[in-house]
Amino acid sequence: MRMTIRGADWHYSIQGQGETVLFLHGGLDSSANYTRLLADLAGSFRVVAVDRRGHGRSTDTDAPYDYALMAEEVFAFTRNLALERFRILGYSDGANIGFHMASDRPDAVKALVAVSGNYRGLSGMSPQWLAMLPLLSEAYARDHMPKAVEQYLKRNPHPDFSAHLAKTKALWLEDVVVPEEKLSAIRSKTLIISGDRDIVLPEQAVAMHSLIPGASLMLLPDTGHAIFQDFAFRTPAEAAMPVIRQFLAAERV
Numbered sequence: 001m002r003m004t005i006r007g008a009d010w011h012y013s014i015q016g017q018g019e020t021v022l023f024l025h026g027g028l029d030s031s032a033n034y035t036r037l038l039a040d041l042a043g044s045f046r047v048v049a050v051d052r053r054g055h056g057r058s059t060d061t062d063a064p065y066d067y068a069l070m071a072e073e074v075f076a077f078t079r080n081l082a083l084e085r086f087r088i089l090g091y092s093d094g095a096n097i098g099f100h101m102a103s104d105r106p107d108a109v110k111a112l113v114a115v116s117g118n119y120r121g122l123s124g125m126s127p128q129w130l131a132m133l134p135l136l137s138e139a140y141a142r143d144h145m146p147k148a149v150e151q152y153l154k155r156n157p158h159p160d161f162s163a164h165l166a167k168t169k170a171l172w173l174e175d176v177v178v179p180e181e182k183l184s185a186i187r188s189k190t191l192i193i194s195g196d197r198d199i200v201l202p203e204q205a206v207a208m209h210s211l212i213p214g215a216s217l218m219l220l221p222d223t224g225h226a227i228f229q230d231f232a233f234r235t236p237a238e239a240a241m242p243v244i245r246q247f248l249a250a251e252r253v
Contacts, residue, residue, distance in 0.1 A: 005076050009157065011057035012050040012077070016042030020086040021248060022078065023049040024094030026116075027065075027168050028141075028148050030056030030155065034091075037228040037237075041089070044245050048086075050077060052097075054164055057155050065167040067093070067177050071100035078108070087111040087248050091228060093171070099178045102188040111189040111248055116198055116225050117208070119178035124204040136169050138162055183211040190215040191247045193240065195223030218243065 003010050013031065021041055025031050031038070031049035041047045053073055054060030063069060074097060078086065087110050090098035095117025102109040118124055122133075138161060142149050153159045171177075190212050194205040196219050209217040220240060226232035227240075 003077065003080055005053070005073055005080065006063075007061045008053040008073075009059040010050060010053065010077060012048060012081075013038075014046065014048050015039075016045055016047050018045045019249070020083055021045040021047050022074075022083070022086050022088050023047060024052065024074065024088060024090035024097055025049075025055065026092030026094055027172070028055075028145070028152070028165070029092070029094075030151060032056060032151070032155065033229045033231075036230050036233045037241075040241050041245070041248075044249065045087075048081065048083070050074070052094075054167070056152075057157065059156070059158050060160070060164070065171045067096045067171070068100050071097045071104065074101060075105065075108070084108065085110050087113075089113040089115070089244070089248070090117065091115045092117065092225070096177050099183060099186065102186045102190065103178075103182040106187040109188045111191075112186070113191045113193065113244055113247065114208075115193045115227060116195065116200055117192070118200045118204055119176070119180065119183055119208055119211075120204055121172065121175045121177050123175055124201055124207075126199045126201060129199040133169070133172060136165070136172075138165055141165055180211055183208060184213070186212045186215075189247070189250075191218065191244070192216070193218045193220065193227070193244075195220050195225060195227060195236070197222065197224045199225045216247070 030051050038047050051058040088098040095114035098112050102112045192208050209215050220236040223236045228237050
């Protein structure tokens with residue numbers, strides 16, 4: 001299905017029945033990479049998975065990739081879809097957008113599961129990630145993440161990988177992506193999930209747990225940044241799914 005949001009043509013899918021869970025994918029990513037996760041959730045919820053502007057099967061505009069701006073755009077999408085109250089499961093960049101959405105609209109976001117998200121950028125990421133960022137170029141992406149490049153070029157209606165990567169890299173070079181005061185203002189029920197070998201340092205996950213009132217925290221063992229993508233879906237992800245379903249279904253105590 002498709003919908004026009006602020007000059008861009010967004011692709012989305014809906015599966016399952018019940019309370020709505022909005023799924024937000026990561027950077028240089030697409031909802032097409034999460035068929036196992038989405039099918040699992042669709043057994044208990046109505047799951048809306050959207051490719052945000054410029055990603056996957058959605059077209060882009062000249063606007064930058066900015067978490068606060070993308071949160072506004074996702075809210076525009078939910079209004080067009082007549083979603084008044086919903087839950088969010090966001091991964092990586094999608095989790096960061098979810099932090100902004102939960103902080104800005106507690107009346108709309110009933111619960112948030114933030115997977116491998118971060119509020120600090122350069123000062124809160126692993127040494128390996130920091131060493132990679134200066135090298136991130138179109139040539140580097142084609143050599144080290146060819147599947148992501150191939151998927152984008154194959155699926156995007158108007159692909160411009162050079163611009164797509166440049167806007168993504170600019171976003172990832174920011175040091176503060178969610179101000180602490182925005183995290184402290186979140187009143188939605190929140191579950192933070194991170195891998196113990198994530199590019200987001202475990203200390204940052206613990207800090208977010210402390211900053212968000214009443215938040216819960218799950219650190220998955222022997223797990224890096226990729227957790228719920230189809231290619232990475234293994235024992236820690238499978239073990240987390242019942243907890244996620246229960247968390248999304250339960251009312252806040």
